[in-house]
Amino acid sequence: MTVVAIQPHGGERPPKLVVEGLCKRYGATTALEASSLSVGEGEFLTLLGPSGSGKTTLLQLICGLVEASEGRVIIDGRDQSRTPVHQRDIGLVFQHYALFPHLTVAENIAFPLKMRGRAAAEIARRVTDTLEMVHLGHLAQRFPRELSGGQQQRVALARCFVYQPSIILMDEPLGALDKKLREHMQIEIKRLHRESGATIVYVTHDQEEALALSDRICLMNHARIEQLGTPREIYERPRTAFAADFIGISNIFRGTATANGALETAHGLFALPDGARCDDGKGALVIRPEHLHLGAEAGNSVSGTVSEIVYAGSETRIIARLGDGATLVLRLGPGETVPGLDERIVAGWQRDKAVLVS
Numbered sequence: 111m112t113v114v115a116i117q118p119h120g121g122e123r124p125p126k127l128v129v130e131g132l133c134k135r136y137g138a139t140t141a142l143e144a145s146s147l148s149v150g151e152g153e154f155l156t157l158l159g160p161s162g163s164g165k166t167t168l169l170q171l172i173c174g175l176v177e178a179s180e181g182r183v184i185i186d187g188r189d190q191s192r193t194p195v196h197q198r199d200i201g202l203v204f205q206h207y208a209l210f211p212h213l214t215v216a217e218n219i220a221f222p223l224k225m226r227g228r229a230a231a232e233i234a235r236r237v238t239d240t241l242e243m244v245h246l247g248h249l250a251q252r253f254p255r256e257l258s259g260g261q262q263q264r265v266a267l268a269r270c271f272v273y274q275p276s277i278i279l280m281d282e283p284l285g286a287l288d289k290k291l292r293e294h295m296q297i298e299i300k301r302l303h304r305e306s307g308a309t310i311v312y313v314t315h316d317q318e319e320a321l322a323l324s325d326r327i328c329l330m331n332h333a334r335i336e337q338l339g340t341p342r343e344i345y346e347r348p349r350t351a352f353a354a355d356f357i358g359i360s361n362i363f364r365g366t367a368t369a370n371g372a373l374e375t376a377h378g379l380f381a382l383p384d385g386a387r388c389d390d391g392k393g394a395l396v397i398r399p400e401h402l403h404l405g406a407e408a409g410n411s412v413s414g415t416v417s418e419i420v421y422a423g424s425e426t427r428i429i430a431r432l433g434d435g436a437t438l439v440l441r442l443g444p445g446e447t448v449p450g451l452d453e454r455i456v457a458g459w460q461r462d463k464a465v466l467v468s
């Protein structure tokens with residue numbers, strides 16, 4: 111078992127949530143290896159990773175739906191590891207909205223406030239404000255069955271935001287919606303986050319959604335934290351080939367380090383970026399498509415045959431086949447000359463544009 115060092119939370123924000131060595135085992139299966147992280151007040155942190163990587167388990171441990179095998183959950187400086195789920199002051203939003211079918215939109219949103227014994231005048235005011243916030247004021251008297259999927263999910267969000275929980279946890283809340291509605295709701299969630307100042311931990315397996323929403327991303331793989339950083343840090347400075355591959359498009363060349371600071375790969379000998387070193391003699395070079403240019407540059411280049419040309423308005427994406435069946439992706443800007451299908455090309459990169467990963 112490896113214990114990951116506590117990762118610093120974003121910026122100067124005081125920590126709202128600290129997870130220390132949290133671990134979950136089900137018999138012989140480890141759903142989450144001992145993991146530590148810290149989430150700042152008002153931060154939007156996304157747990158991102160493939161199916162089965164431990165995202166939901168970590169979320170359930172934070173809210174107390176699942177009991178940890180080891181580790182601690184600290185909220186606002188207090189150890190809440192043994193606090194029951196309903197006493198943790200955490201709001202939950204899941205993929206399936208679970209609205210009360212026999213209550214109107216306004217009554218659904220009022221429900222958590224009534225449960226907490228708030229005064230009628232306060233409930234009325236907060237429900238009105240929250241309905242405004244999610245743009246559902248005109249549908250207050252409808253029942254859930256009279257709403258579209260996107261509207262129902264907005265009610266679910268409102269029902270969570272209305273009582274201003276300390277932390278809001280969301281598990282694939284947009285998973286059941288179609289792509290267009292998802293993108294619209296992402297903007298809504300971003301706005302709700304900004305306007306409410308809530309601390310949010312959000313689970314998704316969709317990297318574009320994670321990039322669009324998050325202050326920081328906690329990338330998970332095989333029941334552990336692979337990398338934690340801002341979207342830009344993970345995109346520009348991935349630490350592993352998995353991180354480079356999971357976030358954005360990457361060209362990855364694996365190889366062995368040579369004595370004079372180069373990487374010997376199946377596609378050629380490439381100079382490493384300044385200061386980069388392979389610790390165990392092996393590594394991989396990651397080159398993003400926008401850093402590849404037609405023609406040899408600074409000695410680092412590969413040759414291939416164009417197999418696909420994808421015109422996408424602001425850019426043209428070229429996919430080329432390399433010698434051993436591997437593919438290469440590069441992006442050409444509007445002014446650049448586009449090669450023809452089946453044409454032989456040489457694509458090069460400046461060595462400092464590549465990132466060495468493990």
Ligand SMILES: Nc1ncnc2c1ncn2[C@@H]1O[C@H](COP(=O)(O)OP(=O)(O)OP(=O)(O)O)[C@@H](O)[C@H]1O
Pocket residue numbers: 136139140141142159160161162163164165166167168315
């Ligand atoms: N109650 C359980 N009993 C046994 N194994 C479990 C249980 N819950 C989760 N697991 C296992 O723990 C691992 C992590 O599961 P988890 O649901 O956290 O992954 P996830 O990243 O959220 O996946 P998905 O995106 O598919 O929801 C998986 O291998 C899963 O099979």
